[in-house]
Amino acid sequence: MNKKNKYITVTKPFLPELKEFIPYLESIWDKKWVTNNGQLHQRLEYELEDFLGVKYVSLCTNGTLALMLALKALDITGEVITTPFSFIATSHAIVWNNATPVFCDIDEKTFNIDPDKIEKLITDKTTTIMPVHVYGNPCDNEKIQAIARRYDLALIYDAAHAFQVKKDKQSILTWGDISVLSFHATKVFNTFEGGAVICHTQEMKQKVDDLKNFGIHGETEVVTTGINAKMNEVQAAMGLLQLKYIDSNIIKRKIIADLYIENLKSVPGLSLFSYLPGVDANYSYFPVLIDENVYGKSRDFLYEVFKEQNIFTRRYFYPLISQFPMYSHLASARPDNLPIAERIASQILCLPIYPELLPDDTSRICSIIKDGFRK
Ligand SMILES: Cc1ncc(COP(=O)(O)O)c(C=O)c1O
Incomplete structure (x- = not known):
């Protein structure tokens, strides 16, 4: 294929x-x-x-x-x-x-x-x-x-x-x-x-x-x-x-996460998420932050590039809950009360991760990130 x-x-x-x-x-x-x-x-x-x-x-x-x-x-x-x-x-x-x-x-x-x-x-x-x-x-x-x-x-x-x-x-x-x-x-x-x-x-x-x-x-x-x-x-x-499969599935997820980290750790403008010390993680998501000013292109640009390649990343969690119409009227939902959340929501992109994701596919995703801004 x-x-x-x-x-x-x-x-x-x-x-x-x-x-x-x-x-x-x-x-x-x-x-x-x-x-x-x-x-x-x-x-x-x-x-x-x-x-x-x-x-x-x-x-x-x-x-x-x-x-x-x-x-x-x-x-x-x-x-x-x-x-x-x-x-x-x-x-x-x-x-x-x-x-x-x-x-x-x-x-x-x-x-x-x-x-x-x-x-x-x-x-x-x-x-x-x-x-x-x-x-x-x-x-x-x-x-x-x-x-x-x-x-x-x-x-x-x-x-x-x-x-x-x-x-x-x-x-x-x-x-x-x-x-x-x-x-x-x-x-x-x-x-x-x-x-x-x-x-x-x-x-x-x-x-x-x-x-x-x-x-x-x-x-x-x-x-x-x-x-x-x-x-x-x-x-x-x-x-x-x-x-019966949960332990081996978490190990498989960790292998994918490690591959991403190895490939993406030094891409300028990309920040990887790190678990706190002492945490046994489950590797449920692989979020990255894209700083447009350094990476050269926005998170949404990269999201679209992936989509054209039939790779469906997700902007979890964008929009913020506070930005949806049933919540945005609340005083605490005002953007100036939530500056960090607003910034993270505009930069976040969750990359594919699941036990059956192939190393080849992970590598392809990393190559797109490294080349994405050349589109
Ligand atoms: C943080 C969080 N809370 C609650 C839920 C709701 O769970 P469910 O989809 O099983 O109803 C989800 C996801 O689905 C979630 O990600």
Whole structure:
């Protein structure tokens, strides 16, 4: 195939061979138990608790509902300090709980919420801090947790990108009051669609379990105004199968990331993202920043050059959440409040990375970057 005709997308869901999935489907068909805390769902919760090194996992239909349940379980109201540099679901989940996002600027190295800018956003309506471990790079939990304690705020981590990320050998999912994962097809670990709420106590897990099942608790009791956010057995089966491959997939991602780093580390005007010391990363994304003044061409120029070559990079996260019409009217969304986030959003480009990406394709992507400005 002509290389230019080969489509390369920013990510590709990892799917094990179909023949490996069939026995799981057969077991579902045999039992005719397809949802409502089925056996595979129960097994996946235990296996994830063990694998991730966390106390309690409550599986959900997707990460967005998991975020909504986390906010609901903690009775969050008022103002929630969060990052504009994330996927739109982070703020939408806050609004679906009738709370208001307050955007805090980000750190220029980690792209995570800047803990030094949180305190000045706290008002008498603030109830919660909801940071995101962007690209799986851990937030500065020590500082953020200290602020949460000082002002008696809840701390919810959107850990959608942070499956199996560790800091100093400990899962970062144990941080805060609750963490939320996404198992969307584009993520390092996927159940087609899916997500989970990570809880630290049995009581919190029970609360989330009730909330995701209409508030039903036992046969005749409804204890809360819950919703339907249950994971079904086919999703859970995919999760169990994915777990067998997760370690090798993360290694494959690291090999691609290392290839990119080797090839791109000295391109003028290109900055590579680096993980903090002590982090076991999952290599879920490979973001680069393009400084037009030094590189000679803009991020959008390079994005278009790739597109012409059938290579589909993504400008995650551009536009910022704060730039979308349902948020841009908020005082905290003003560009002069978010100078770093505004700059990073205009320079960011996520390059393709997934376990099956070939070294040849990675090299081709690097050559385009090196030659891109000659177009
Ligand atoms: C940071 C972040 N939060 C939340 C979500 C929502 O997860 P889901 O797509 O599983 O609903 C995503 C991505 O999909 C995300 O990237």
